[in-house]
Amino acid sequence: MKIKTSITKIQNDKEIIRGHELENLIQEKSFVEVIYLLFKGNLPTEKETKMLNAMLVASIDHGPGVASALNARISASAQNSTHSALASGILGFGPRHGIAGQGMMEFLYSHVDETDIAGLVSKLKELKVRVPGFGHKVFTDADPRAEALFKLAKNLEIFGKYSKFAHQFKNEINAQSSRPLPINIDGAMGAILCDMGFDARLGQTFFLIGRTPGLLAHIYEEQTQDEGIRRLDESEIEFVNVTAD
Amino acid sequence: MKIKTSITKIQNDKEIIRGHELENLIQEKSFVEVIYLLFKGNLPTEKETKMLNAMLVASIDHGPGVASALNARISASAQNSTHSALASGILGFGPRHGIAGQGMMEFLYSHVDETDIAGLVSKLKELKVRVPGFGHKVFTDADPRAEALFKLAKNLEIFGKYSKFAHQFKNEINAQSSRPLPINIDGAMGAILCDMGFDARLGQTFFLIGRTPGLLAHIYEEQTQDEGIRRLDESEIEFVNVTAD
Amino acid sequence: MKIKTSITKIQNDKEIIRGHELENLIQEKSFVEVIYLLFKGNLPTEKETKMLNAMLVASIDHGPGVASALNARISASAQNSTHSALASGILGFGPRHGIAGQGMMEFLYSHVDETDIAGLVSKLKELKVRVPGFGHKVFTDADPRAEALFKLAKNLEIFGKYSKFAHQFKNEINAQSSRPLPINIDGAMGAILCDMGFDARLGQTFFLIGRTPGLLAHIYEEQTQDEGIRRLDESEIEFVNVTAD
Amino acid sequence: MKIKTSITKIQNDKEIIRGHELENLIQEKSFVEVIYLLFKGNLPTEKETKMLNAMLVASIDHGPGVASALNARISASAQNSTHSALASGILGFGPRHGIAGQGMMEFLYSHVDETDIAGLVSKLKELKVRVPGFGHKVFTDADPRAEALFKLAKNLEIFGKYSKFAHQFKNEINAQSSRPLPINIDGAMGAILCDMGFDARLGQTFFLIGRTPGLLAHIYEEQTQDEGIRRLDESEIEFVNVTAD
Numbered sequence: 001m002k003i004k005t006s007i008t009k010i011q012n013d014k015e016i017i018r019g020h021e022l023e024n025l026i027q028e029k030s031f032v033e034v035i036y037l038l039f040k041g042n043l044p045t046e047k048e049t050k051m052l053n054a055m056l057v058a059s060i061d062h063g064p065g066v067a068s069a070l071n072a073r074i075s076a077s078a079q080n081s082t083h084s085a086l087a088s089g090i091l092g093f094g095p096r097h098g099i100a101g102q103g104m105m106e107f108l109y110s111h112v113d114e115t116d117i118a119g120l121v122s123k124l125k126e127l128k129v130r131v132p133g134f135g136h137k138v139f140t141d142a143d144p145r146a147e148a149l150f151k152l153a154k155n156l157e158i159f160g161k162y163s164k165f166a167h168q169f170k171n172e173i174n175a176q177s178s179r180p181l182p183i184n185i186d187g188a189m190g191a192i193l194c195d196m197g198f199d200a201r202l203g204q205t206f207f208l209i210g211r212t213p214g215l216l217a218h219i220y221e222e223q224t225q226d227e228g229i230r231r232l233d234e235s236e237i238e239f240v241n242v243t244a245d
Numbered sequence: 246m247k248i249k250t251s252i253t254k255i256q257n258d259k260e261i262i263r264g265h266e267l268e269n270l271i272q273e274k275s276f277v278e279v280i281y282l283l284f285k286g287n288l289p290t291e292k293e294t295k296m297l298n299a300m301l302v303a304s305i306d307h308g309p310g311v312a313s314a315l316n317a318r319i320s321a322s323a324q325n326s327t328h329s330a331l332a333s334g335i336l337g338f339g340p341r342h343g344i345a346g347q348g349m350m351e352f353l354y355s356h357v358d359e360t361d362i363a364g365l366v367s368k369l370k371e372l373k374v375r376v377p378g379f380g381h382k383v384f385t386d387a388d389p390r391a392e393a394l395f396k397l398a399k400n401l402e403i404f405g406k407y408s409k410f411a412h413q414f415k416n417e418i419n420a421q422s423s424r425p426l427p428i429n430i431d432g433a434m435g436a437i438l439c440d441m442g443f444d445a446r447l448g449q450t451f452f453l454i455g456r457t458p459g460l461l462a463h464i465y466e467e468q469t470q471d472e473g474i475r476r477l478d479e480s481e482i483e484f485v486n487v488t489a490d
Numbered sequence: 491m492k493i494k495t496s497i498t499k500i501q502n503d504k505e506i507i508r509g510h511e512l513e514n515l516i517q518e519k520s521f522v523e524v525i526y527l528l529f530k531g532n533l534p535t536e537k538e539t540k541m542l543n544a545m546l547v548a549s550i551d552h553g554p555g556v557a558s559a560l561n562a563r564i565s566a567s568a569q570n571s572t573h574s575a576l577a578s579g580i581l582g583f584g585p586r587h588g589i590a591g592q593g594m595m596e597f598l599y600s601h602v603d604e605t606d607i608a609g610l611v612s613k614l615k616e617l618k619v620r621v622p623g624f625g626h627k628v629f630t631d632a633d634p635r636a637e638a639l640f641k642l643a644k645n646l647e648i649f650g651k652y653s654k655f656a657h658q659f660k661n662e663i664n665a666q667s668s669r670p671l672p673i674n675i676d677g678a679m680g681a682i683l684c685d686m687g688f689d690a691r692l693g694q695t696f697f698l699i700g701r702t703p704g705l706l707a708h709i710y711e712e713q714t715q716d717e718g719i720r721r722l723d724e725s726e727i728e729f730v731n732v733t734a735d
Numbered sequence: 736m737k738i739k740t741s742i743t744k745i746q747n748d749k750e751i752i753r754g755h756e757l758e759n760l761i762q763e764k765s766f767v768e769v770i771y772l773l774f775k776g777n778l779p780t781e782k783e784t785k786m787l788n789a790m791l792v793a794s795i796d797h798g799p800g801v802a803s804a805l806n807a808r809i810s811a812s813a814q815n816s817t818h819s820a821l822a823s824g825i826l827g828f829g830p831r832h833g834i835a836g837q838g839m840m841e842f843l844y845s846h847v848d849e850t851d852i853a854g855l856v857s858k859l860k861e862l863k864v865r866v867p868g869f870g871h872k873v874f875t876d877a878d879p880r881a882e883a884l885f886k887l888a889k890n891l892e893i894f895g896k897y898s899k900f901a902h903q904f905k906n907e908i909n910a911q912s913s914r915p916l917p918i919n920i921d922g923a924m925g926a927i928l929c930d931m932g933f934d935a936r937l938g939q940t941f942f943l944i945g946r947t948p949g950l951l952a953h954i955y956e957e958q959t960q961d962e963g964i965r966r967l968d969e970s971e972i973e974f975v976n977v978t979a980d
Contacts, residue, residue, distance in 0.1 A: 001475060001476075001477055001478070001481065001722065001726060001736055002726050002727075002728060003309045003310070003315075003318065003722060003726065003727055003728070004470065004727075004728045004729075004730050005308065005309045005463070005466060005727065005728070005729060005730070006466070006729070006730050006731065006732040007306060007308070007309070007459075007462050007463065007466060008306045008307065008308045008309075008459075009308075009729045010307070010308055013386075013387075013389055014389065015307070015308075015389070015390070017305065017306060019731075022302075022303070022305075022389075022390065022393075023389055023390075023393045025302050025305075026299045026302045026303050026390070026393045026394070026397070027299065027393065027397060029302065030275060030276075030277065030298055030302075031275075031276060031277050031298050031301040031302055031305075031455075032275065032276050032277075034302050034305055034458075035305075035458045038305065038306065038458055038459065038462040039458075039461075039462060039465065053275055053276050054271045054272065056276040057267075057270050057271045057274065057275075057276055057279050058267070058271050060262065060267075060276075060279055060280075060283065061252060061253045061262060061283065062253065062255070062260070063250065063252070063253045063254075063255055063260075063972060064248045064250045064252070064253075064967070064972060065248070065966045065967030065968075065969075065971065065972050066966050067809045067810070067812065067813050067964055067965060067966060070248075070809055070965070070966070070967065071806050071809050071810060071823060071826075071827075073248065074802045074805055074806050074809075074827055075802070075806060075826045075827055075829065077802065077831070078802050078827060078828060078829025078830065078831045078832045079829045079830040079831050080571075080574070080826065080829040080830075081339075081344065081449075081570075081571075081574075082344070082347075082446070082449050082450060082453070083335050083336070083338045083339075083343070083344055083449060083453055084335075084336065084570070084571075084574045084577075084826055084829075085826070086335055086453060087332040087333075087335040087336050087574075087577065087822075087826060088332075088806060088823055088826035088827065090328050090329075090331055090332040090335065091328070091329065091332050091806075091810045091815065091819055091820070091822060091823035091826070092806075092809055092810055092813060092823065093328045093813060094326075094328075094810065094813025094814045094815040094819075094964075095813065095814040095815075096812070096813045096814050096963070096964040097813045097964055098328070099326065099327070099328055102327070141258075142258075144258055144259065144260070144267075144268055145260070145267065145268075145271070148267075148268045148271045148272065149271070152271070152272060199465075199469075201327070201465060201468050201469070202465060204326075204327050204328060205327060205461045205465065208327070208328055208331060208457070208461060209457055209458050209461065210276070212453070212454055212457045213279075213280045213283055213284075213454050214252075214253075214283065216284075216450045216453060216454065217252050217283040217284060218250070218252065220284065220444075220446060220447060220450065221250060221251070221252060223446050224444075224446070225249065228831070229802055229829075229831040229832055230246055230802060230805075231246075231800045231801050231802060231805070232246055232491065232493060232799065232800030232805065233246070233800075234800075236246065236491060236492050236493065236800065237492075237493055237494075237495065237798060237799060237800050238492065238493070238494045238495070239494075239495060239496070239499045240494050240495070240496050241496065241509075242496040246491055246967065246971060247971050247972075247973065248967060248971065248972055248973070249972075249973045249974075249975050250972065250973070250974060250975070251974070251975050251976065251977040254974045264976075308727060309722065309727060310721045310722030310723075310724075310726065310727050311721050312564045312565070312567065312568050312719055312720060312721060315564055315720075315721070315722065316561050316564050316565060316578060316581075316582075319557045319560055319561050319564075319582055320557070320561060320581045320582055320584065322557065322586070323557050323582060323583060323584025323585065323586045323587045324584045324585040324586050325581065325584040325585075325816075325819070326815075326816075326819075329581055329584075329815070329816075329819045329822075330581070332577075332581060332819075332822065333561055333578055333581035333582065336561075336565045336570065336574055336575070336577060336578035336581070337561075337564055337565055337568060337578065338568060339565065339568025339569045339570040339574075339719075340568065340569040340570075341567070341568045341569050341718070341719040342568045342719055473586070474557055474584075474586040474587055475557060475560070476555045476556050476557060476560070477554065477555030477560065477736065477738060478555075479555075481555065481736060481737050481738065482553060482554060482555050482737075482738055482739075482740065483737065483738070483739045483740070484739075484740060484741070484744045485739050485740070485741050486741065486754075487741040491965055491966075491967055491968070491971065493799045493800070493805075493808065494960065495798065495799045495953070495956060496956070497796060497798070497799070497949075497952050497953065497956060498796045498797065498798045498799075498949075499798075500797070500798055503876070503877070503879055504879065505797070505798075505879070505880070507795065507796060512792075512793070512795075512879075512880065512883075513879055513880075513883045515792050515795075516789045516792045516793050516880070516883045516884070516887070517789065517883065517887060519792065520765060520766075520767065520788055520792075521765075521766060521767050521788050521791040521792055521795075521945070522765065522766050522767075524792050524795055524948075525795075525948045528795065528796065528948055528949065528952040529948075529951075529952060529955065543765055543766050544761045544762065546766040547757075547760050547761045547764065547765075547766055547769050548757070548761050550752065550757075550760075550766075550769055550770075550773065551742060551743045551752060551773065552743065552745070552750070553740065553742070553743045553744075553745050553750075554738045554740045554742070554743075555738070563738065571829075571834065571939075572834070572837070572936070572939050572940060572943070573825050573826070573828045573829075573833070573834055573939060573943055574825075574826065576825055576943060577822040577823075577825040577826050578822075580818050580819075580821055580822040580825065581818070581819065581822050583818045584816075584818075588818070589816065589817070589818055592817075631748070632748070634748055634749065634750070634757075634758055635750070635757065635758075635761070638757075638758045638761045638762065639761070642761070642762060689955075689959075691817070691955060691958050691959070692955060694816075694817050694818060695817060695951045695955065698817070698818055698821060698947065698951060699947055699948050699951065700766070702943070702944055702947045703769075703770045703773055703774075703944050704742075704743075704773065706774075706940045706943060706944065707742050707773040707774060708740070708742065710774065710934075710936060710937060710940065711740060711741070711742060713936050714934075714936070715739065720736055721736075722736060723736070726736065
């Protein structure tokens with residue numbers, strides 16, 4: 001098996017990441033700048049650093065009750081190693097949780113130049129296509145994390161045609177629908193990442209980086225509480241006598 | 246199932262992390278500061294931020310050939326979703342790769358007050374106990390990432406009794422052994438995390454946070470190269486006719 | 491969190507699976523029969539047992555070089571617990587490896603009543619839609635596992651309209667294409683599972699059950715060989731100086 | 736990377752498993768016999784087949800509330816692919832759930848020839864060493880699955896010195912303790928696998944094979960119920976204002 005890479009070169013006891021010596025990066029650059037470097041191939045401007053930093057912080061945790069944190073804590077409660085519990089937590093993400101940014105970016109890259117947004121919304125409603133990045137179980141009116149990110153994007157002059165389109169699209173959805181549907185954090189990050197020129201295939205990447213510390217904090221809390229392995233109580237399980245097929 | 250948590254509180258459309266409103270953290274704090282907050286419960290000083298930042302950057306990648314990156318790329322080459330490939334990559338870590346910091350921290354917390362280090366080394370040699378955090382496949386003389394971290398720890402006046410003990414212990418190993426055995430990056434991080442007052446159960450946590458972007462960069466590279474699913478060539482498999490039992 | 495289930499009922503120190511006491515199943519039924527029971531809700535006939543047994547045996551292993559076995563062995567070589575290495579191996583499956591049966595079943599259930607198969611093939615070629623379940627890297631002419639399964643399905647009189655359609659479709663592909671494209675094991679299992687009346691969502695399930703022992707055998711072999719952690723040699727990594735973006 | 740294997744040889748379009756052509760195995764052998772072959776290198780006797788079959792059936796499911804099934808269902812509820820949800824479920828196993836057989840086998844292989852069992856029990860109690868394979872959350876008096884397996888092992892004349900020692904040890908624990916502590920299913924399987932001559936490193940393997948169908952049945956049930964992504968209700972989360980450190 002042969003692998004070609006452009007990310008990291010290890011030579012003569014030196015490690016070079018995208019052309020920069022790791023030893024220098026360790027001393028001179030922030031974690032966020034080096035994350036940007038890994039995916040873009042160049043170091044970010046100060047504004048890009050602030051924007052990416054804000055997205056990572058916005059993603060960092062959302063409590064123990066979401067699928068990813070639950071899985072991480074359950075696996076930790078079985079006394080698995082921290083890294084195994086982390087893997088389990090990550091498998092709690094899925095099309096319904098955390099990875100919607102990718103779909104949002106694909107949607108924006110395909111549709112941003114359309115002008116009849118009302119027509120687009122009604123066509124998608126007719127086809128029952130649900131665009132990822134809108135709506136949230138807890139934040140039903142507005143997702144404060146999304147709003148904070150867009151506000152910052154405006155201040156940093158990163159808010160561009162993709163973020164603008166996302167808002168026009170959201171307004172049109174809400175005009176055609178009876179209940180409000182906010183842009184959620186995945187959607188906001190997707191729109192802003194488009195405005196920063198990232199590939200749609202990176203649409204879940206920064207959320208995953210941002211949330212990893214949160215999952216690990218829940219694993220650590222589970223380890224320190226050490227209340228034994230988690231399981232449902234009998235009262236939480238209802239047996240229904242139905243044949244599977 | 247009931248979960249108690251002290252990490253994140255979500256109330257009235259506000260998310261509060263360890264007593265700080267997420268909206269404020271997004272605008273005012275760096276990702277590294279909020280990571281520190283998650284695990285310690287308070288915000289770091291400037292020096293602590295620099296130190297933790299350096300450890301995260303030092304961990305960020307080590308090329309495509311290590312077990313974790315290989316697993317991540319193989320899983321991505323089967324066209325799994327980014328988050329599933331990340332989980333697979335994380336399961337490439339293990340007692341032999343990436344998680345040694347925890348063992349190092351447990352060792353340091355148990356032994357730091359011993360004064361007969363020569364006796365300790367010869368006793369461990371006799372018992373064939375291998376302390377995690379020493380030695381590296383590529384960096385056989387010295388691990389430049391470990392050295393960069395210790396240098397910074399000295400500059401920041403974080404280098405304390407645990408880092409000092411790790412060096413004394415390493416010197417004694419090398420005095421009693423014919424081939425040099427450096428402190429590796431896991432060991433350096435373990436020693437410094439002790440000096441920063443972190444719990445030994447967090448001994449692999451910061452490495453996992455630091456390396457997650459590296460795994461995701463390899464997943465993205467695999468997705469963009471798209472050379473089909475990876476497998477060993479026939480020439481890389483040798484069939485040996487041995488009965489299993 | 492509340493979960494409704496119809497699978498297993500635990501009451502008064504008795505465990506009842508789909509209406510059958512586990513203690514009786516342990517003594518009277520084969521593993522394959524109870525697997526069938528789990529998913530169908532009733533016990534299989536002798537013919538159905540033979541057919542399902544054959545599919546599970548056919549799936550059991552395909553050597554150490556495929557993505558799933560590679561991942562399992564790499565994770566085991568890092569000295570992870572057997573179950574963690576198994577999880578890693580399972581994440582080596584993906585749309586390009588092992589889970590094509592589901593797509594095949596969805597295809598067959600949607601198209602089995604079409605009569606213009608030549609037209610269907612040319613339309614799919616035009617749309618560049620690749621139906622899962624056809625073609626194999628090693629078995630380019632014919633997949634002997636698929637052929638053995640179809641032969642048995644005929645003997646057991648399970649070979650029905652779905653298996654027949656799969657062959658007609660394959661013949662038409664080969665008539666319109668220059669290189670032969672066999673039905674692979676995933677495709678054969680998909681077609682036969684349709685003829686047995688299984689839901690398309692179970693299209694990867696029986697392959698996963700069948701291959702799990704194979705992955706565990708590779709993990710065990712890796713543990714007994716114990717050659718240290720696996721990684722690519724320097725000669726297997728090529729650094730190419732390209733910017734990521 | 737080079738891998739040596741003795742499991743499967745693929746040559747001239749033929750696949751040979753431990754010296755047996757897969758095509759023949761598909762037609763002539765049961766899944767359980769081929770599982771035995773994979774790990775032992777030879778085909779089992781009729782009695783060995785019955786015993787292994789019983790262990791696999793006994794392991795097949797234990798309801799939706801245990802950590803592994805919960806994780807599998809949560810991951811499936813996020814709409815992950817079946818194989819990803821299965822990996823998540825497997826990461827719900829751990830030292831406290833499902834993998835105790837390995838520890839039991841190591842214990843039995845080390846201690847089976849000791850004659851002062853009362854002394855051994857009191858020594859272990861003093862050292863606070865808990866031998867894995869004893870005790871169960873639901874089955875507090877006796878684990879009916881364990882009893883069914885031991886009964887069958889006696890009938891098949893497989894019940895030997897390891898199973899006998901396990902019972903003597905259990906009786907001694909119960910003589911020295913106020914509350915009854917049964918041999919659980921992991922312990923029973925561990926003892927019987929010792930009597931069948933299996934390596935202790937296979938101590939969790941057959942449980943994992945046996946339970947995989949159960950996890951997949953829960954994943955399928957979750958997919959068919961499709962009640963949306965699972966999460967804890969607000970009432971199930973209690974925020975406690977404690978600093979982490």
